Amino acid sequence: MPDHMTDRAELRGDCERCFGLCCVALPFAASADFAIDKPAGTPCPNLRGDHRCGIHAELRTKGFNGCTVYDCFGAGQKVSQITFGGRDRRTGPPEDARRMVEVFPVVRQLHELLWYLTEALTLPAARPIHADLGRALERTEALTRQTPEELGALDVGAHRQEVNVLLLKTSELARAGIRGKKKNRRGADLMGARLKGADLRGANLRGAYFIAADLTGADLRGADLVGADLRDADLTDADLTDAFFLTQPQLNTARGSAGTRLPRSVTRPVHWTARL
Ligand code: SF4
Secondary structure (H helix, E strand, O other): OOHHHHOHHHHOOOHHHOOOOHHHHOOEOOOOOOOOOEOOOOOOOOEOOOOOEOOHHHOOOOOOHHHHOOOOOOHHHHHHHHHOOOOOOOOOOHHHHHHHHHHHHHHHHHHHHHHHHHHHOOOHHHHHHHHHHHHHHHHHHHHHOOOHHHHHHOOHHHHHHHHHHHHHHHHHHHHHOOOOOOOEOOOOEOOOOEOOOOEOOOOEOOOOEOOOOEOOOOEOOOOEOOOOEOOOOEOOOOEOOOOEOOOHHHHHOOEOOOOOEOOOOOOOOHHHHOOO
């Protein structure tokens, strides 16, 4: 398998190689996360001429928390440099600018799937299906390299479903190796729940809602966290060692501490320990 398919550095946003696509393509509504309303396809007023954010160092104090937790999984540089061959969205044909906005969310979804698939391939317990995972990875990577027109017509939801079958199998295999009774909280509404010190080892937490939940000191080792909503959840001193399918944007929305133990696939959010 080519290295670029398993290089997770390519699955993180690199603003240096992007034309500020997330700051143009995505809509946001005035809320606790964004200070203003902005429709999809309209450049954010804070976006500078060099495609960088004019308030990068002050995003939180200026009411743009949502920008600090976002990551495109490397879709920005892929669309800017590969799909559109490095053609600047402002100086190229207007049709290119429109297409970039259209395909960016599609490629972001595909890159998110690449993130999950590359992680699945690192899990020894998933070895029985590594060949299937490898094929899904190659297929997904190939889809990201399609033309703008092909990407615009892609049924990305259908592809997600196909990949999800493999991710479910991966989860079963990985969690089977963890001793004890494993909880199934798939899609559970645990908003504001008091789960301090809870034993969630090897739990199925797919798509669970932990918004503002107290998970301080909780044991989440080996848990499946795909799509779990961790906004404002308190992970102070929680143990997420070997938890899997946790993404950086997902983690960035939570609270935590220097004592939170994390899987190797993610990094400790700066705002957990920085004084703002
Ligand atoms: S505030 Fe900055 S990071 Fe957020 S959308 Fe605007 S330009 Fe981009």
